[in-house]
Amino acid sequence: MTSLVVGSAFISRLCSVLSPRRKPLLPSRAMAADGATVGGLCLEHVTVQRGQRCILTDVSMPIREGGVTAIVGPSGAGKTTLLGVLNGLIRPTAGQVVLNGMGCLSSPETLQIHRRRTATVFQEHALIDRISALDNVLLGLADRRHPLSPLPWPAELQEQAAAALQEVGLLPHAHARAANLSGGERQRVGIARAMVRQPRLLLGDEPFSALDPGLAASLGSLLKGYAQASGVTVVLVLHQLDMARRLADRIVGLRDGRVCFDGPASDFDLAVQQHLFASTPSLSGEPT
Amino acid sequence: MQPNRPTPLRDVDPAIEAVLCCGHQQHRRRLLLASLLACTVVLLAVFGGAFDLPRYRDTLPTIVQLLGDACPPDFSRWPRWGRPLLDTLSMSVVGTCFGLIVAIPLGALAARNIAPSWLGSPVRLALNAIRSIPGLVWGIMFVAAVGFGPLPGILALASHSTGMLGKFCAEILEHVDAAPGNALRAQGVSPLGVLRFSVLPQILPRLVDVTLYRWEHNLRAATTLGVVGAGGIGLEIVTAFHLFEYQEASALILLLLGLVSVINVLGGRLRRHFVDGLAQP
Numbered sequence A: 001m002t003s004l005v006v007g008s009a010f011i012s013r014l015c016s017v018l019s020p021r022r023k024p025l026l027p028s029r030a031m032a033a034d035g036a037t038v039g040g041l042c043l044e045h046v047t048v049q050r051g052q053r054c055i056l057t058d059v060s061m062p063i064r065e066g067g068v069t070a071i072v073g074p075s076g077a078g079k080t081t082l083l084g085v086l087n088g089l090i091r092p093t094a095g096q097v098v099l100n101g102m103g104c105l106s107s108p109e110t111l112q113i114h115r116r117r118t119a120t121v122f123q124e125h126a127l128i129d130r131i132s133a134l135d136n137v138l139l140g141l142a143d144r145r146h147p148l149s150p151l152p153w154p155a156e157l158q159e160q161a162a163a164a165l166q167e168v169g170l171l172p173h174a175h176a177r178a179a180n181l182s183g184g185e186r187q188r189v190g191i192a193r194a195m196v197r198q199p200r201l202l203l204g205d206e207p208f209s210a211l212d213p214g215l216a217a218s219l220g221s222l223l224k225g226y227a228q229a230s231g232v233t234v235v236l237v238l239h240q241l242d243m244a245r246r247l248a249d250r251i252v253g254l255r256d257g258r259v260c261f262d263g264p265a266s267d268f269d270l271a272v273q274q275h276l277f278a279s280t281p282s283l284s285g286e287p288t
Numbered sequence B: 001m002q003p004n005r006p007t008p009l010r011d012v013d014p015a016i017e018a019v020l021c022c023g024h025q026q027h028r029r030r031l032l033l034a035s036l037l038a039c040t041v042v043l044l045a046v047f048g049g050a051f052d053l054p055r056y057r058d059t060l061p062t063i064v065q066l067l068g069d070a071c072p073p074d075f076s077r078w079p080r081w082g083r084p085l086l087d088t089l090s091m092s093v094v095g096t097c098f099g100l101i102v103a104i105p106l107g108a109l110a111a112r113n114i115a116p117s118w119l120g121s122p123v124r125l126a127l128n129a130i131r132s133i134p135g136l137v138w139g140i141m142f143v144a145a146v147g148f149g150p151l152p153g154i155l156a157l158a159s160h161s162t163g164m165l166g167k168f169c170a171e172i173l174e175h176v177d178a179a180p181g182n183a184l185r186a187q188g189v190s191p192l193g194v195l196r197f198s199v200l201p202q203i204l205p206r207l208v209d210v211t212l213y214r215w216e217h218n219l220r221a222a223t224t225l226g227v228v229g230a231g232g233i234g235l236e237i238v239t240a241f242h243l244f245e246y247q248e249a250s251a252l253i254l255l256l257l258g259l260v261s262v263i264n265v266l267g268g269r270l271r272r273h274f275v276d277g278l279a280q281p
């Protein structure tokens, strides 16, 4: 029930976001007017090496604008690393990430434009424990404010942040310290911090892992609706395969840093799944 | 068979056994280290005469007599204490602030996760050097350099505080959680913005905390600095002792105690404001 309320609040907000009276907030929309493709990007032979070890090996994939891509794979497969490459926090050792029509992420200007329209939900949430949930969400808007301004956050930004908290059902906890929130609440603060940016590319690293099934489902459909309605490109790392099948139109299976499945969600059947997760060491250490 | 290794009740996986064995070795090593440390302390205590029992014979009577001489405290000369009290207060406050202002940039340069080691190591060395010169020595130096009064006290406290606060500052910066800063970088926020929106909120409470502790410490240190000519209430106390006016000395010490308590309460308020500044839901 609560999730339904949350969901409908979000939809109504979406409508307000999409209505023409709203000024475009992100540079990407202006660029869309120039005719350049927005949101789509492409990984070309990306390899990430740490010491002697290859965490990603020759990963190539186009990411279509406006689609929902799910990345699945066993623990340690390199999913988080792949998202790091996508948001530019990790530089590939070899290969490159190409933004459609705008060049490669290794150029600082392209990287900056790319980052300004990207939002990431981090696996470990990456919140500041000592400050409130609302202040954490405001950090998602930090690029709209001068770092040296002594003034408090502008009322308009505060409103947006509070609305984002409302969307994830956390408005009553707006002034609670992040440290005092539960795992699922922290995760939802992380989601709100990403959503408040109204990104063109939304990256989520297991964004529903700490939520109960109902909440996960409702926030999942929310994101999917968001992507469909406004053409936002979404890339989600997901552990729950049923969720991946339901949300994504494309699934990428990653194993030991290599892409071993890449196709429409409908093709991700039991055989593929078994191959992808085969002989993952079970907790007892005995082969299953 | 090692006596402290539990006998396995059933066959244990060799991999698990290897891990546990490593743990046992570590435990033994720690035990050895702890006993070595304890032995060293005891030896040093013997060297320092702490176990020289005959020397304790007259301790208690002497202390009791001194306490008797100091009672009741004599507050009759209080109108003359305002100025020294203010001197001490100004030395501690200004000394702490000046120290902090110099300590923050030095601390940033000394933090291992910020500055490269070719820059960090010499700064850390300098901070260690500044810190290892006792406050009294700084006091004597600055009295010689700028003359009597609170000014040499301020400079001495600032110097010694710089060494201490700089080290704390570096440690606080080293413990900053990088994840929120990375999240900001990933959305295109400049390094200055990362400093302002991620680093500052994380370090501010702890910085306030150590600065307040340092202020308390400096208030007491300012008193001892009076002895070497930096004025303040410390000079009054020493003078009273020299004139055998134990009752006045005890009154002055009570006054100092009051001042320290007031500062403790004030500091506690400030600390609560910054450290637990948010309303709990």
Ligand SMILES: Nc1ncnc2c1ncn2[C@@H]1O[C@H](COP(=O)(O)OP(=O)(O)OP(=O)(O)O)[C@@H](O)[C@H]1O
Binding pocket: A050, A055, A073, A074, A075, A076, A077, A078, A079, A080, A081, A082, A123
């Ligand atoms: N900075 C690093 N240095 C060394 N190794 C790393 C580093 N980051 C990740 N790794 C290794 O790379 C592998 C992939 O890490 P990654 O975090 O991408 O996995 P993941 O697929 O997200 O796993 P999970 O599902 O458990 O989150 C892991 O084995 C990890 O130990």
Ligand SMILES: [Mg+2]
Binding pocket: A079, A080, A081, A123, A205
């Ligand atoms: Mg991960």
